[in-house]
Amino acid sequence: MKRILCACYAAMLLVLFLSCCGKATAPDEWKDLKNVTDNFTLEDAKRAGYVVIEDGSVTCGEDAWQDFVALSAKKTPCRVRVVHYYNIGDPSHYDPEYYESIKDDYPKMYIFELSYDGNKFVVSHYEEEKLHQSEYKYLMRYEGEAETSDATYASYVRYVLVNDNKVTWSDIFHGMLSSKLGDYIPHSPIYTDLIYKEGEQ
Helix, strand or coil: CHHHHHHHHHHHHHHHHHHCCCCCCCHHHCCCHHHHHHHCCHHHHHHCCCEEEECCEEEECHHHHHHHHHHHHCCCCEEEEEEEEECCCCHHHCCHHHHHHHHHHCCEEEEEEEEECCCCEEEEEEECCEEEEEEECEEEEEEEECCCCCCCEEEEEEEEEECCCCCCHHHHHHHHHCCCCCCCCCEEEEEEEEEECCCCC
16 A cells, blocks of 8 residues: 555656656747746746756756757757756755855756757857857767766766866866866856756755
8 A cells, every 4th residue: 555655646747747857849939038037036037947046956947958959969959948047955064154155046047048050069058248258160969977986966867068078077076176277178068967966966
């Protein structure tokens, strides 16, 4: 009986999860990126079928993302919108004074539009009313265990925009931490799905 109840509960959670995500709208039906940046809520983004990543975990739009990956791999022009949503998390993880200084800035939401023209990737987003755009040659997929033992997640899947398809995630991660001139590798993480350790999220 207990197994049946657990199975029913899991099924209910799956239905609730799927129901919050709308069918992805076609790019030609999208509202202007500035408009959605200024006006969309997290729920709006989900209803529109955007790829939604909350605190490092994908919660909506997985199919839309995989469609984009498949099309770009075939050098077919395509576009996708990706939302990065961040909660402030557990106050105990912060210095109390610092927490008080930033708590009103959360949650934060950024909407990125990633386009591919058959030759290059362009990622665009608005921040403080200003449009930011960057071009990259490659979209790389990296998968592995957490980079450090004290990370709150056990493993990751990352899609990262780069200009050198020989670089590894270890190379990029090292460059971010290094103070040595020339170690930093230009990149833009666009999609992250973290598998958190039990009790850490």
